[in-house]
Amino acid sequence: MPSQRDVRNRIASVQNIRTITRAMEMVAAARLRRAEQRTAALRPYADAIRRMTRSAAQAAGGASGLPVLAEHETLQRVGLLLVAGDRGLAGAFNSQIVRAGVAAAAACEAEGLTPVFFASGRRPAGSLQFRGLEVAQAFTGFSERPAYADARRIADRVVDAYTAGELDRVEVFYNGYISPISQVVRRETLLPLSQASVMGAEEDGSGEAPSSGEEPKQRALVEYEPDPEVILGRLVPDYIEVSIYRALLESAASEHGARMTAMRNASENAGVLIEDLTLEMNRARQAAITQEILEVVAGAEGLS
Amino acid sequence: MAHTPFQVEILTPDGSVFDDAVEMVSTRTTVGEIGVLANHAPLLAMLEPTELRLYVGEGEPLRFAQSEGYIQVGGNRAMLLVAEMHRPSELDAGALRERLGELERELAGAERDGEWRGAALREQRRLQAFLRVAERPAAAR
Structure with a gap:
């Protein structure tokens, strides 16, 4: 006794x-509100960029000499970008991303492909190293309040790796924010563009976006200034940046929500x-x- | 000038900056200066850093400092997607001049690779455009 x-x-x-x-x-709740607002503010812009990329890519018809648009002949090295937090104490927030990434890497290896890890946040970087997996590059120090410049740094790195032929495919894993108590792991393919998630059906968030997307029959009449290929040369890196920025913001909102819960x-x-x-x-x-x-x-x- | 108004929306990563009816949009694309009126033909173009003017009605137009982006016109609407959009009053001419000076010194001194140079030149153009907007008094247009 x-x-x-x-x-x-x-x-x-x-x-x-x-x-x-x-x-x-309390701190997480206050930060969550701000992160939620920033996520909501970005959504219309991100959706518009995606729609624009899709219509320009369709107008260009795939024929293009730009390295960022090129589809590599052999699929060998797959870049996996894991977006999570710098700190723990947030429930399954970090571990579910690492688990999804490791599972995807195992699936790649089963197909004879080489996975290459990139990590955003100290936690996924540390967890991967602890498991004896090599991290090509870790981006840390901003997971709770990411800036556009952070997304640009990551985007530059993966786009460079893709155009240099170091990577043949780029995928991103992040916690999609649904509510303070619910975050789901989202997996998106960024490159090559033909396989990218943007080329699929209308994304979920487009309902609230302005309905200015042209009808298919109108698309042929759109005047491109300059050519769609030239526009894509700048639009695709912007689209990658915005997609990564969105992943960072959603991840930040999810992190605060998960920590609060x-x-x-x-x-x-x-x-x-x-x-x-x-x-x-x-x-x-x-x-x-x-x-x-x-x-x-x-x-x-x-x-x- | 009394033109038919049409809907214009300006989106940035930080949210919507403007969403209202205007008579004319005046901006600059990579091809050159353009003015967009109502019922413009569908268009997708790249924007260069410059001063964006929105003619809402009689009197002074609304002025913005615009960074790189895109303009999409279709269905009698215009949508501008830009990385940054500021009112002239939000800009600090002194700070902009300082950063421009720094960048120009770096550009003159460094012998860096082409990619860095390209990015620096784009940043230089953006700073120059912002500075012009910040320094121009609203009345003397």
């Missing part, structure tokens, strides 16, 4: 932990623990009182 003092010390330390987790929850759970658990410990302490105190009474009564009986 632990003594009263032991239990009291434990209660005090659990109370301290609860104070910290509550504070972290994790810290709320931790605070609740601490509350339950404090109740249990308080009960235990009261029992210990009552036992001590009973013990003392027994001793007094026994002593009194011994005298009589």
Whole structure:
């Protein structure tokens, strides 16, 4: 049976932990609101860039000498960009990205391809290294508040690797933000453009975007100034940047949401623990009182 | 000048800057200066850093400093996608001049590879355009 003092010390330390987790929850909630606003602000722009890339690519008809548009003849090296956080204490936020990335790498290897890891955030970089996997480059220090310049740095690196022939495909993994309690791993292919997610069906977020996308029959009449190929030369790197920026922002919102939820759970658990410990302490105190009474009564009986 | 108004939307990565009816959009593409009126033919063009003017009605147009981007016209709407868009009052001419000076010194001194040079020249053009917008008084157009 632990003594009263032991239990009291434990209660005090659990109370301290609860104070910290509550504070972290508040901070995450405040930052989440900002991150949510930035994600929402970017969405129309990102969707418009995607639509524009799609129509320009269709107008160009695939025939182009630009290295960034070139499709490599052999698929050998696949770049996997894992976007997660710099810090932990956010539930499954970091680990589910690493797990998805490692699973994708294993699938690549099964097909005879070579995966090449890129990491955004200290956590995925550290986890990959811990597993003995090589990280080609890690980008760290901005996961909670990414700037456009951060996305540009990452985009430059992967686009350079692609045009230099170091990579034949580029995929990105990030936590898509749905709500504070729900984040899902999203996987998007960025390059080559013909396989990119942008070339698929209308993306989910397009419902709220302005409906200025032309009808297919109108598309043929659009005047391109200069040629669609030249526009794509600048549009594709911009599209990659925006896609990565979007992944970073969604990931930041997800990180704050995941941390807020994790810290709320931790605070609740601490509350339950404090109740249990308080009960235990009261029992210990009552036992001590009973013990003392027994001793007094026994002593009194011994005298009589 | 009383032209038919049409809808113009300006989007940046930080959100929508402008979404309203205007009579004319005046800006610069890689091909040259253009003015877009209502019922313009469908167009997709690349924008260069310059001063963007939106003629809303009689009187002074709305002025913006525009960085690189794209303009898409179709269905009697125009959409401008730009990396940065600022009102002249938000620009700090002194800070811009300082950064431009730094960049020009780097450009003159460094013997870097073509890619870095290309990016630096683009940044130089952007700074020059912003500086022109920041320094021009609204009245003396």
